[in-house]
Amino acid sequence: MKPRHLLAAALIAVCATSYAATLKWGAQNDILTLDPHSQNHATTISLLQHAYEPLVRYDKKFQVEPALAESWQPMTPTQWRFSLRKSVKFHDGSPFTADDVVFSFDRIRQPQGTMQPYVTGVNEVRKVDDHTVDFILAGPNPVFLRNLVIFHIMSKTWAAKTKSEKVQDYKSNEITFASRNANGTGAYIIKSWQPDQRIVMSANPSWWDKREGNVTEVIYTPIKADATRVAALLSGDVDLVTDLPTQDVTRLRQDPKLKVLDGAENRTIFIALDQGSTELKYADVKGKNPFKDLRVRRALNMAVDREAIKRVTMRGLSIPGGLMIAPNVHGYSEDIDRKPPFDVEGAKKLLAEAGYPNGFEFSLNCPNNRYVNDEEICQALVAMWARIGIKAKLTAEPMGPFIAKVQNFDTSAYMLGWGVATFDALYMLQALARTRTTGADGSFNFSRISDPKLDQLIDAMKIEMDQKKRDALIREALVTVRDQHYFVPLHYQLRPWAMKKNVTTVHRANDAPESRFARVD
Amino acid sequence: MAAAVASWLRRAWEHDLAWSFRRSPVTILAAFLTLACVGSALFAPWVAPHNPFDSATLNLTDGFTPPAWTDKGSAKYLLGTDDQGRDVLSTIMYGARISLGVGLAAVLFSATLGVSLGLLSGYLGGRLDTFIMRVADIQLSFPAILIALLIDGMTRIALPRDMHDQLAVYVLVLAIGVSGWVQYARTVRGSTLVEKNKEYVQAARVIGRGPFAIMLHHVLPNVMGPVLVIGTIHVATAIITEATLSFLGVGVPPTQPSLGTLIRIGNNFLFSGEWWITVFPGLALVVLVLSVNLLGDWLRDALNPKLR
Numbered sequence: 144m145k146p147r148h149l150l151a152a153a154l155i156a157v158c159a160t161s162y163a164a165t166l167k168w169g170a171q172n173d174i175l176t177l178d179p180h181s182q183n184h185a186t187t188i189s190l191l192q193h194a195y196e197p198l199v200r201y202d203k204k205f206q207v208e209p210a211l212a213e214s215w216q217p218m219t220p221t222q223w224r225f226s227l228r229k230s231v232k233f234h235d236g237s238p239f240t241a242d243d244v245v246f247s248f249d250r251i252r253q254p255q256g257t258m259q260p261y262v263t264g265v266n267e268v269r270k271v272d273d274h275t276v277d278f279i280l281a282g283p284n285p286v287f288l289r290n291l292v293i294f295h296i297m298s299k300t301w302a303a304k305t306k307s308e309k310v311q312d313y314k315s316n317e318i319t320f321a322s323r324n325a326n327g328t329g330a331y332i333i334k335s336w337q338p339d340q341r342i343v344m345s346a347n348p349s350w351w352d353k354r355e356g357n358v359t360e361v362i363y364t365p366i367k368a369d370a371t372r373v374a375a376l377l378s379g380d381v382d383l384v385t386d387l388p389t390q391d392v393t394r395l396r397q398d399p400k401l402k403v404l405d406g407a408e409n410r411t412i413f414i415a416l417d418q419g420s421t422e423l424k425y426a427d428v429k430g431k432n433p434f435k436d437l438r439v440r441r442a443l444n445m446a447v448d449r450e451a452i453k454r455v456t457m458r459g460l461s462i463p464g465g466l467m468i469a470p471n472v473h474g475y476s477e478d479i480d481r482k483p484p485f486d487v488e489g490a491k492k493l494l495a496e497a498g499y500p501n502g503f504e505f506s507l508n509c510p511n512n513r514y515v516n517d518e519e520i521c522q523a524l525v526a527m528w529a530r531i532g533i534k535a536k537l538t539a540e541p542m543g544p545f546i547a548k549v550q551n552f553d554t555s556a557y558m559l560g561w562g563v564a565t566f567d568a569l570y571m572l573q574a575l576a577r578t579r580t581t582g583a584d585g586s587f588n589f590s591r592i593s594d595p596k597l598d599q600l601i602d603a604m605k606i607e608m609d610q611k612k613r614d615a616l617i618r619e620a621l622v623t624v625r626d627q628h629y630f631v632p633l634h635y636q637l638r639p640w641a642m643k644k645n646v647t648t649v650h651r652a653n654d655a656p657e658s659r660f661a662r663v664d
Numbered sequence: 665m666a667a668a669v670a671s672w673l674r675r676a677w678e679h680d681l682a683w684s685f686r687r688s689p690v691t692i693l694a695a696f697l698t699l700a701c702v703g704s705a706l707f708a709p710w711v712a713p714h715n716p717f718d719s720a721t722l723n724l725t726d727g728f729t730p731p732a733w734t735d736k737g738s739a740k741y742l743l744g745t746d747d748q749g750r751d752v753l754s755t756i757m758y759g760a761r762i763s764l765g766v767g768l769a770a771v772l773f774s775a776t777l778g779v780s781l782g783l784l785s786g787y788l789g790g791r792l793d794t795f796i797m798r799v800a801d802i803q804l805s806f807p808a809i810l811i812a813l814l815i816d817g818m819t820r821i822a823l824p825r826d827m828h829d830q831l832a833v834y835v836l837v838l839a840i841g842v843s844g845w846v847q848y849a850r851t852v853r854g855s856t857l858v859e860k861n862k863e864y865v866q867a868a869r870v871i872g873r874g875p876f877a878i879m880l881h882h883v884l885p886n887v888m889g890p891v892l893v894i895g896t897i898h899v900a901t902a903i904i905t906e907a908t909l910s911f912l913g914v915g916v917p918p919t920q921p922s923l924g925t926l927i928r929i930g931n932n933f934l935f936s937g938e939w940w941i942t943v944f945p946g947l948a949l950v951v952l953v954l955s956v957n958l959l960g961d962w963l964r965d966a967l968n969p970k971l972r
């Protein structure tokens with residue numbers, strides 16, 4: 144090779160490195176599956192969104208923007224027509240058409256998966272032509288598009304070829320081709336997944352959209368232990384770490400080689416109280432349920448020192464709150480976010496009025512590996528309630544056994560964190576506060592709250608298409624939940640991410656980094 | 665009466681053991697430290713400055729207070745507080761209670777098991793002897809901690825979680841006890857092989873005493889010396905094993921923390937600078953184990969006729 148050519152080659156190599164970069168990302172958990180319709184699990188979704196795409200997606204500000212659908216319009220309030228993007232190809236080269244949307248809709252609704260909430264309210268998807276589909280809704284739905292953002296599209300021909308038409312049955316430990324291999328249309332191709340070790344993704348060269356960043360390879364490493372994960376960043380083994388332990392954030396901020404990107408998550412941490420049982424299952428009060436009494440619920444709320452939890456337990460990484468939705472969720476308004484006053488004497492007085500001058504005893508169930516400092520917060524609550532004479536017996540255990548108890552109504556009070564995937568208050572109100580029925584109504588209302596007036600408000604906002612009227616409904620519902628003290632809201636989580644100085648990315652309120660926004664210089 | 669006590673005390677004072685004890689300042693110090701640890705653990709509810717498990721007295725706003733002698737320290741909490749505002753000194757005292765209790769119970773359990781198996785093995789001999797000793801050989805080829813982990817893991821699967829938490833301490837005693845019986849069995853078997861051919865045992869046999877009576881009343885008292893030495897040293901090992909298991913998160917639950925659990929919890933705050941939460945329980949563990957070990961060493965030397 145002549146020297147001139149060598150120089151040119153070197154130049155190209157230099158240029159190429161500035162356009163190609165590897166992002167090494169470390170977080171706490173591994174994914175559960177690669178099947179996009181199997182598990183409604185935050186980590187799994189945050190990885191799969193690199194490879195699979197929905198018809199519409201969120202932009203940087205969580206507004207809906209076109210993805211696989213170029214445009215859409217309601218024909219009638221219950222029939223929406225989507226024009227699909229043309230010449231989009233799946234990673235295996237097969238073209239994306241209306242058949243894939245219809246197929247994916249039937250697939251995501253299979254009962255062994257847990258992703259049905261993302262197509263709730265859709266009765267049918269009809270193919271009009273190769274690049275047009277109609278969504279037939281059960282009723283008018285103001286947040287319909289926001290529901291669709293995690294409805295990931297899978298190739299029909301690929302599924303047929305690999306016998307993956309059926310969604311993986313995760314609960315019975317089934318392993319299918321689609322749970323081990325991914326084939327989407329997204330910005331990144333999942334090259335390999337070694338469970339509990341790493342996931343390797345490379346940029347999709349024929350992606351229809353342009354990546355804003357320069358990351359061409361993503362290596363995801365799950366690191367369970369907090370200290371090890373932080374050490375991996377400090378030693379330079381990974382470039383970006385999510386799921387930061389709160390106590391280490393200050394130290395990471397002071398490290399000159401690192402930077403911390405702050406951001407609020409769309410999640411509320413709260414305690415739910417069993418208001419359905421006529422007698423509390425695990426309590427020393429017999430024959431009645433103290434949580435049915437507003438004064439008791441109010442007293443429990445007043446005994447919580449939310450500022451102390453923020454300062455000591457969360458090290459400043461929370462926003463103490465009195466509403467059940469975080470500030471970045473539609474429907475939130477600062478003027479109604481009034482926290483119950485921290486007042487031990489007042490709480491005691493209320494308890495005495497309610498007929499429990501010496502308090503009572505009940506059991507509190509908490510996860511210990513799900514939310515930021517979940518077990519520590521519960522321990523702090525036990526101490527705070529002890530001061531008004533209420534003895535809470537704490538059981539903290541991993542999410543699996545914990546959630547099983549909650550879903551079997553085998554608790555008297557429990558901690559939960561509710562993230563709002565649609566960024567609209569309805570998602571929370573309908574799941575947590577609406578009287579339970581068989582469908583999406585009250586799907587997570589395991590404390591069996593039932594308030595006919597609240598139900599009316601929620602049912603009305605489901606179909607109210609006039610934004611102003613709908614906002615008024617949301618506001619009234621949120622204030623009712625607050626004033627009736629149906630829950631003990633604690634705070635909204637902040638979820639900082641730490642990264643090397645040369646990494647730039649956009650913080651996401653759903654705590655799911657998107658590598659297409661990331662730059663490594 | 666008083667005279668009897670005085671003469672007993674005099675005899676004790678002039679005994680070989682007491683003599684060698686008096687001559688070794690290290691042993692005196694170790695005994696003093698052991699007594700202090702055991703005393704503060706045993707009487708924790710009365711001597712500890714706070715009751716860390718009475719939630720009503722906890723104040724979250726006192727959380728992460730550093731030790732009293734540092735700038736932000738408070739005289740109320742000599743060794744500082746942990747993330748929930750619990751006094752570290754008090755949690756150490758209560759924690760040592762669990763650690764010592766588990767350690768002593770495990771030693772009692774494995775000594776009983778090991779001594780009985782050793783006696784049977786040595787005195788009866790034959791196939792039983794071969795069997796017990798081969799099992800012992802097999803177990804010796806595993807580290808004790810692995811056996812303990814195995815037993816703990818099996819009970820975890822067998823018992824429902826709620827029950828397991830309640831029974832955690834007993835499971836731990838069982839796990840550590842079973843992992844330590846081999847030493848006793850082998851020592852006792854060796855001594856028994858020697859003793860059983862001595863005249864007094866033969867005499868007992870001649871007058872028609874049964875084998876179990878002979879083992880219990882004649883052989884056992886004469887093989888107990890080494891068992892005491894092993895037992896003392898084993899207390900230290902058992903405490904360490906318990907701490908290791910708890911540090912790994914498979915020991916006692918955080919609701920009744922032992923020293924190992926305290927060290928594990930405190931470890932989370934080491935990076936962020938709250939060193940006292942883990943360092944002081946660690947120091948307490950070191951002091952406790954070291955002094956028990958020194959006592960054990962002294963006992964071994966004092967009882968060994970060859971070293972006298």
